[in-house]
Amino acid sequence: AQSVTQPDIHITVSEGASLELRCNYSYGATPYLFWYVQSPGQGLQLLLKYFSGDTLVQGIKGFEAEFKRSQSSFNLRKPSVHWSDAAEYFCAVALFSGGYNKLIFGAGTRLAVHP
Amino acid sequence: DAGVTQSPTHLIKTRGQQVTLRCSPKSGHDTVSWYQQALGQGPQFIFQYYEEEERQRGNFPDRFSGHQFPNYSSELNVNALLLGDSALYLCASRNRETLGYTFGSGTRLTVV
Numbered sequence: 135a136q137s138v139t140q141p142d143i144h145i146t147v148s149e150g151a152s153l154e155l156r157c158n159y160s161y162g163a164t165p166y167l168f169w170y171v172q173s174p175g176q177g178l179q180l181l182l183k184y185f186s187g188d189t190l191v192q193g194i195k196g197f198e199a200e201f202k203r204s205q206s207s208f209n210l211r212k213p214s215v216h217w218s219d220a221a222e223y224f225c226a227v228a229l230f231s232g233g234y235n236k237l238i239f240g241a242g243t244r245l246a247v248h249p
Numbered sequence: 250d251a252g253v254t255q256s257p258t259h260l261i262k263t264r265g266q267q268v269t270l271r272c273s274p275k276s277g278h279d280t281v282s283w284y285q286q287a288l289g290q291g292p293q294f295i296f297q298y299y300e301e302e303e304r305q306r307g308n309f310p311d312r313f314s315g316h317q318f319p320n321y322s323s324e325l326n327v328n329a330l331l332l333g334d335s336a337l338y339l340c341a342s343r344n345r346e347t348l349g350y351t352f353g354s355g356t357r358l359t360v361v
Contacts, residue, residue: 179352224292240291
């Protein structure tokens with residue numbers, strides 16, 4: 135069955151440190167992958183997406199993600215974390231059926247940033 | 250440009266009651282999906298509407314139903330509410346030709 139796994143439930147980093155959030159997917163075909171961020175009590179904001187082409191994709195707020203087919207991974211990175219990056223991060227894969235698609239989400243990683 | 254608008258933002262219902270949540274999609278978007286996000290979990294797909302018809306459905310009971318109107322707005326109805334229905338309900342819209350979804354801020358439903 136198609137699924138998304140985010141192995142880290144909570145991550146704490148110091149402001150200015152680098153960040154990597156892990157995401158592994160299980161999907162038979164070429165995946166369409168997304169990273170979303172959710173601040174407390176808010177909806178989801180799209181950070182970046184991968185559909186095809188260059189496996190390193192750039193997103194908003196200085197985030198990037200690398201698609202590695204051999205590892206079934208789509209890890210999110212940021213070279214220098216800001217206090218405002220504290221939020222919950224969700225990786226998702228789009229599943230297609232009959233011309234329609236839906237998103238399957240991981241359980242999320244909660245990021246805390248220490249000053 | 251208004252994004253996805255959901256109403257109400259919060260509501261409290263009693264077990265056994267019925268509730269209706271509303272969603273106005275982003276301008277230019279014609280496909281609406283609903284997701285349930287329980288506390289501490291990722292969003293779970295409920296169903297998707299296009300051209301006023303349900304096109305896909307997730308693993309949710311028939312107590313969950315929906316509707317899409319000619320202006321592309323949508324409603325999510327939940328009957329016979331259970332305590333376990335307490336969650337953040339997210340609406341997402343997209344243009345049928347694209348793959349990117351825009352999410353609303355959600356409706357926080359509490360069932361007591």
